[in-house]
Amino acid sequence: MDACGKYSNIVMAGNLVFSTKIETTDGVSRVNSLYIDMVEMPFEGLNDSVTMGFVNTVQDTTDNAVRYSLLEVEEYQSFASAVVSVAQGDNAQKAAEYMAVDKHGGIYIDYTAVPGSYEILSLVDVLEGRIPAAVFEDSIVLVGAYAAGMGDSYSVPVTNGAQMYGVEIQANIVQSLLEERSLVYANSYINAAVCAVIVFLLTLLVCMIPIWGSALVTVLTLAAQYGLCFVLDERGILINMITLPLSAIAVLVWSIVSKYATEVLRRRKIMGAFQKYVAPQVVEEIAKNQDYQLKLGGEKRHIAVLFVDIRGFTPLSEALQPENVVEILNEYLGLVTDAIFQNGGTLDKFIGDAAMAVFNAPFDSDDYIYRAVCAARDIAAGSERIAATFLERFGKKVSYGIGVNCGYAVVGNIGSEFRMDYTAIGDTVNTAARLESNAKPGQILISEYVYEPLKDRMKVTEVGKIPLKGKSKEIMVYSMDEVLGKRI
Numbered sequence: 001m002d003a004c005g006k007y008s009n010i011v012m013a014g015n016l017v018f019s020t021k022i023e024t025t026d027g028v029s030r031v032n033s034l035y036i037d038m039v040e041m042p043f044e045g046l047n048d049s050v051t052m053g054f055v056n057t058v059q060d061t062t063d064n065a066v067r068y069s070l071l072e073v074e075e076y077q078s079f080a081s082a083v084v085s086v087a088q089g090d091n092a093q094k095a096a097e098y099m100a101v102d103k104h105g106g107i108y109i110d111y112t113a114v115p116g117s118y119e120i121l122s123l124v125d126v127l128e129g130r131i132p133a134a135v136f137e138d139s140i141v142l143v144g145a146y147a148a149g150m151g152d153s154y155s156v157p158v159t160n161g162a163q164m165y166g167v168e169i170q171a172n173i174v175q176s177l178l179e180e181r182s183l184v185y186a187n188s189y190i191n192a193a194v195c196a197v198i199v200f201l202l203t204l205l206v207c208m209i210p211i212w213g214s215a216l217v218t219v220l221t222l223a224a225q226y227g228l229c230f231v232l233d234e235r236g237i238l239i240n241m242i243t244l245p246l247s248a249i250a251v252l253v254w255s256i257v258s259k260y261a262t263e264v265l266r267r268r269k270i271m272g273a274f275q276k277y278v279a280p281q282v283v284e285e286i287a288k289n290q291d292y293q294l295k296l297g298g299e300k301r302h303i304a305v306l307f308v309d310i311r312g313f314t315p316l317s318e319a320l321q322p323e324n325v326v327e328i329l330n331e332y333l334g335l336v337t338d339a340i341f342q343n344g345g346t347l348d349k350f351i352g353d354a355a356m357a358v359f360n361a362p363f364d365s366d367d368y369i370y371r372a373v374c375a376a377r378d379i380a381a382g383s384e385r386i387a388a389t390f391l392e393r394f395g396k397k398v399s400y401g402i403g404v405n406c407g408y409a410v411v412g413n414i415g416s417e418f419r420m421d422y423t424a425i426g427d428t429v430n431t432a433a434r435l436e437s438n439a440k441p442g443q444i445l446i447s448e449y450v451y452e453p454l455k456d457r458m459k460v461t462e463v464g465k466i467p468l469k470g471k472s473k474e475i476m477v478y479s480m481d482e483v484l485g486k487r488i
Contacts (some may be wrong), residue, residue, distance in 0.1 A: 008487050011082045013055045014074060016038040034073055053082030055170065057154060065155040069173050072107040080173035087140055111158045112175045115168060120146060127224040129373045133202040140174060142167050169419045186239045199247045298412025303361050304372035304404065305429050307436035308336055308379055309354040311399040320394060328390060329353060335386060338421040339378035343371040346368035358424045368455055369406050376444045377483045402444040403435025434468035435477065448476035457484045
């Protein structure tokens with residue numbers, strides 16, 4: 001007591017015991033969560049000799065880190081505030097006059113140093129005279145516990161998990177007050193508005209770019225926010241670092257899920273449109289093709305076209321019951337469909353008792369002309385088998401006529417947005433149809449354009465040049481007798 005009484009620059013640490021109390025002023029009640037129940041002092045006899053300051057620690061409810069410090073509560077001031085007042089002497093002024101003190105009389109601590117940054121001396125060395133007094137000249141000296149296990153260490157936001165002793169936290173607050181530095185949270189409304197604008201723009205952007213691009217933009221956005229936080233922190237401004245990252249991640253997840261769902265629906269739509277008339281392997285290829293779009297329009301492609309028609313079907317339908325006619329037609333067209341699909345062709349359409357198929361569309365197919373004549377061979381072979389069955393069951397003979405041609409045609413979705421068909425149009429298609437109409441029952445007619453590339457892989461009978469309806473120029477036509485080699 002005698003030593004403390006000799007000097008006017010000593011500040012002792014005390015503690016305020018708070019409770020919650022409902023207070024009524026002018027008929028208005030409010031909850032005071034900082035009601036002071038009691039003031040704890042280390043030694044009451046020093047009250048008249050030293051300045052007292054409270055060292056209550058305010059820990060964040062989210063991670064228990066110390067980010068905030070009360071500077072004054074009612075007539076009491078904090079230990080750090082009292083130290084600064086004593087150090088400044090006659091020039092001392094209240095922190096509220098030069099700091100961003102909030103309504104509770106506190107500040108967000110702008111930490112200057114990490115644990116161990118301030119000079120640390122052993123009190124034993126001081127008391128035993130091993131440290132000269134000159135070391136402390138013109139210095140603020142804080143005395144406090146600095147050892148593990150003494151219950152005076154706390155998490156702080158600048159240590160990456162390491163803890164800081166209470167005396168060092170007080171040293172940081174003192175330095176912040178001396179340098180008139182504190183952290184201030186940016187206006188919450190402005191922060192929310194900026195965040196909303198960024199999230200809106202991010203949402204628009206990720207809708208227009210692929211998933212990997214969305215992930216990259218999200219990472220860059222978060223990196224930009226981190227950089228902005230660093231710059232603002234240097235200027236003592238804090239911004240909410242949770243809302244934007246969570247919102248950006250939510251937008252990214254939504255983008256991934258929505259794009260995946262859109263892609264699944266797109267593939268189902270395309271597969272639903274094609275699976276009825278395209279070989280399964282072609283449907284699978286369409287499903288894998290990320291760039292394929294089901295839309296109106298076509299492209300010029302070199303294709304092989306096959307037309308097949310049931311010969312004698314009209315008199316047959318007149319002589320039999322409708323259900324028998326449908327049974328014959330379904331069985332025959334089922335044979336045609338299987339032969340086309342097994343050879344990788346696309347079933348373009350059924351035209352009554354006729355069918356049209358294209359090869360090398362919608363995707364490139366290897367040896368597609370050969371595939372077309374193989375499909376014709378398989379239809380012919382199958383027709384002979386079911387013709388015998390029909391003759392036995394219905395007493396009627398059914399045969400076929402087939403025409404095959406190749407060349408350039410426009411291939412794509414023709415029609416309207418409401419109703420479209422995948423088909424091929426052009427002179428190549430018309431010629432194939434004319435060949436089929438000129439074929440005799442049981443005959444396969446091919447054009448010279450089909451024969452030339454395959455002449456070593458088939459046996460034919462030359463029919464000669466024949467005029468085709470609607471064409472001014474005659475073409476050489478062959479009757480295909482046999483296809484050499486196995487089906488692809």
